[in-house]
Amino acid sequence: MTEPTVPPSRRMRRNLQRVTMTDVAAAADVSPSTVSLFLRRPGAVSDRIGARVSAAIEELGYVPNAMAGGLAAAGSRVVSVIVPSLRNAFFSETLSALEGLLAHAGLQVLVGHTEYSLAQEEALVRAALSWAPAAVVLTGQRHTDTTRALLRKAATPVVEMWELGGVPIDQAVGFSHAAVGHRIAQRFVERGYASAAFLGARLADDSRAGQRAAGFLAGMEAAARPARLLEDPDPASTGVGARLLARMLDAPVRAVACSNDTLALGVLFEAQRRGLAVPGDLAVAGFGDLDFAAQTVPPLTTIRPSADRIAAQVAACILARNTDPEASTSHDTGFTFMARESA
Amino acid sequence: MTEPTVPPSRRMRRNLQRVTMTDVAAAADVSPSTVSLFLRRPGAVSDRIGARVSAAIEELGYVPNAMAGGLAAAGSRVVSVIVPSLRNAFFSETLSALEGLLAHAGLQVLVGHTEYSLAQEEALVRAALSWAPAAVVLTGQRHTDTTRALLRKAATPVVEMWELGGVPIDQAVGFSHAAVGHRIAQRFVERGYASAAFLGARLADDSRAGQRAAGFLAGMEAAARPARLLEDPDPASTGVGARLLARMLDAPVRAVACSNDTLALGVLFEAQRRGLAVPGDLAVAGFGDLDFAAQTVPPLTTIRPSADRIAAQVAACILARNTDPEASTSHDTGFTFMARESA
DNA sequence: GGTGAGCCTAATAGCGCTACGATTTGCCTG
DNA sequence: CAGGCAAATCGTAGCGCTATTAGGCTCACC
Numbered sequence: 035m036t037e038p039t040v041p042p043s044r045r046m047r048r049n050l051q052r053v054t055m056t057d058v059a060a061a062a063d064v065s066p067s068t069v070s071l072f073l074r075r076p077g078a079v080s081d082r083i084g085a086r087v088s089a090a091i092e093e094l095g096y097v098p099n100a101m102a103g104g105l106a107a108a109g110s111r112v113v114s115v116i117v118p119s120l121r122n123a124f125f126s127e128t129l130s131a132l133e134g135l136l137a138h139a140g141l142q143v144l145v146g147h148t149e150y151s152l153a154q155e156e157a158l159v160r161a162a163l164s165w166a167p168a169a170v171v172l173t174g175q176r177h178t179d180t181t182r183a184l185l186r187k188a189a190t191p192v193v194e195m196w197e198l199g200g201v202p203i204d205q206a207v208g209f210s211h212a213a214v215g216h217r218i219a220q221r222f223v224e225r226g227y228a229s230a231a232f233l234g235a236r237l238a239d240d241s242r243a244g245q246r247a248a249g250f251l252a253g254m255e256a257a258a259r260p261a262r263l264l265e266d267p268d269p270a271s272t273g274v275g276a277r278l279l280a281r282m283l284d285a286p287v288r289a290v291a292c293s294n295d296t297l298a299l300g301v302l303f304e305a306q307r308r309g310l311a312v313p314g315d316l317a318v319a320g321f322g323d324l325d326f327a328a329q330t331v332p333p334l335t336t337i338r339p340s341a342d343r344i345a346a347q348v349a350a351c352i353l354a355r356n357t358d359p360e361a362s363t364s365h366d367t368g369f370t371f372m373a374r375e376s377a
Numbered sequence: 378m379t380e381p382t383v384p385p386s387r388r389m390r391r392n393l394q395r396v397t398m399t400d401v402a403a404a405a406d407v408s409p410s411t412v413s414l415f416l417r418r419p420g421a422v423s424d425r426i427g428a429r430v431s432a433a434i435e436e437l438g439y440v441p442n443a444m445a446g447g448l449a450a451a452g453s454r455v456v457s458v459i460v461p462s463l464r465n466a467f468f469s470e471t472l473s474a475l476e477g478l479l480a481h482a483g484l485q486v487l488v489g490h491t492e493y494s495l496a497q498e499e500a501l502v503r504a505a506l507s508w509a510p511a512a513v514v515l516t517g518q519r520h521t522d523t524t525r526a527l528l529r530k531a532a533t534p535v536v537e538m539w540e541l542g543g544v545p546i547d548q549a550v551g552f553s554h555a556a557v558g559h560r561i562a563q564r565f566v567e568r569g570y571a572s573a574a575f576l577g578a579r580l581a582d583d584s585r586a587g588q589r590a591a592g593f594l595a596g597m598e599a600a601a602r603p604a605r606l607l608e609d610p611d612p613a614s615t616g617v618g619a620r621l622l623a624r625m626l627d628a629p630v631r632a633v634a635c636s637n638d639t640l641a642l643g644v645l646f647e648a649q650r651r652g653l654a655v656p657g658d659l660a661v662a663g664f665g666d667l668d669f670a671a672q673t674v675p676p677l678t679t680i681r682p683s684a685d686r687i688a689a690q691v692a693a694c695i696l697a698r699n700t701d702p703e704a705s706t707s708h709d710t711g712f713t714f715m716a717r718e719s720a
Numbered sequence: 721g722g723t724g725a726g727c728c729t730a731a732t733a734g735c736g737c738t739a740c741g742a743t744t745t746g747c748c749t750g
Numbered sequence: 751c752a753g754g755c756a757a758a759t760c761g762t763a764g765c766g767c768t769a770t771t772a773g774g775c776t777c778a779c780c
Binding site for chain 3: 078105108
């Protein structure tokens, strides 16, 4: 019978290991359970013991191991947020607001960006689910079947944001982009612009921009003022806006609706360069009400979608999940038409 | 002697639990170890077994539990990235590039934003460390002592980005913001502008902007052309830029350096509104070379810091850590002066 | 001073996976 | 065809924590 020798390597690795809850318990002269309880529900522990435990935590510089905790509790305090692009101000603002709100509730955010690819979204969802997240936040309602299946099977709260109209996987928060397009068309019709065009970037991938375009074109059509559609395959940028306007000027129109404010900014600059008066020669409308929209010359007529409101509602959906067991719903956060001078 | 009854609740909860590696192993008729090995190093498993395992994974829709894996391996595949603001294009671009690069290497990103508060940074670092992250990425080199201590103790790779000059906790990637300020001053001196000002937002919190301001002022001073400093307590925005210019015009100057392009954009619009010719009446320089900088009228003279290059170097530092054991270093990614017409 | 009710604290049994050494298998050589 | 080596596979022992139950203590009241 051989002596069961303990392999030293593991123990050696452990030496670099952080202070554990057991160490804290020993230092505070209580059981590990009590430390755990104190950490999760400080009120459930007497003040005397609580003080001793927190002193021990402080003294030892204890940092809980979230993986051990999550494994034991069969769920983590992370929320996975998946957006098409982090460079796009809409999504970075939403992420910012959401992260702030969730951090407040003790939830951490795992981000991923898909570059508008559903396949990449699927990969990110798969990776996200491996953390048994408290919730998964997706952008839009278009996903692969596998994505849907993964999410459904995981029984994790799912919030789809920035788009409405389809059947939510679980919860959806956003507004109708077609309605946004319609609203712009309505303005153009009211103003009596004789001809118009929609300027878009990457319409094939960005289904929300596509819906705005479709809504706009339908709105113009309905008023018997059919409009053109011009698009660029590159992601929206000021440069693309300028380029699109330049492309359009071989058959000029009286007004342009841009798929977002960044594009509109480019249009404004290009118009200025070409000596076109806005809105005298050319009316310009955007989408997003980004930071600069109220400052342009002339101020930009646009639509404010309110990323903050979306983020707040998404956070509410996630946090309410604790109480509400099952309720597939859509939350319309609406949008505001910002009537300014450019159109 | 009582029958040791198994509490059913746990088991019941388990029923909703995902497919485990043991299930996959059973389906593929191999041991769990082999499944684990296949997942971690597919090459280490024979093709025949590998095919069986991946078929079983596919069939059962197995999603590995990252928490269990991380716990057993004493380390996770997440990188915590902490930035001051997610609304600031510099950081959202860096995050975007970094997330893309890391995702490629199988690493996931946990984000947090500090709102330029060191205390909040400390809280985020603490939360991040509870995941035994593969690396922690911080913005800047100013941290609380506790933050430093936590990081040092955790023995996790740390990368500080967007700032250089101090002693890195571990690795630093960025450039000298004072040098940026100097470079702008140099341009102003070359152009012979008689008087100048630095327009900044939130200089107290944003130490990098503060360094640019200081570098600029020092550069002007050195050329015997002392400049003014105007600042606004609000975060940088186009509106703040416009406001700052308006504030300045009671004692007009010939040229302004803005702490970033967003501010400069606001200055440009306000100048246009007031009928000031740029650069004829007022020269304007920015920082960031944001999307719109090349499109403004006139195009904006600015500094390109290259968020992408920073992100690439940060990713390189993190990924190289596997081989390189210990090397506290600074990586200067430099910056490019973009000479355009506005100054 | 006894006693029940409540409130705290402790003990137990894993969570699903990985690292490591042990064992088996496959293959080639003499 | 046995022996031996390398490669492939397996078994074991936790990782650090949480949920749940059981137990112990205190206190008020009779």
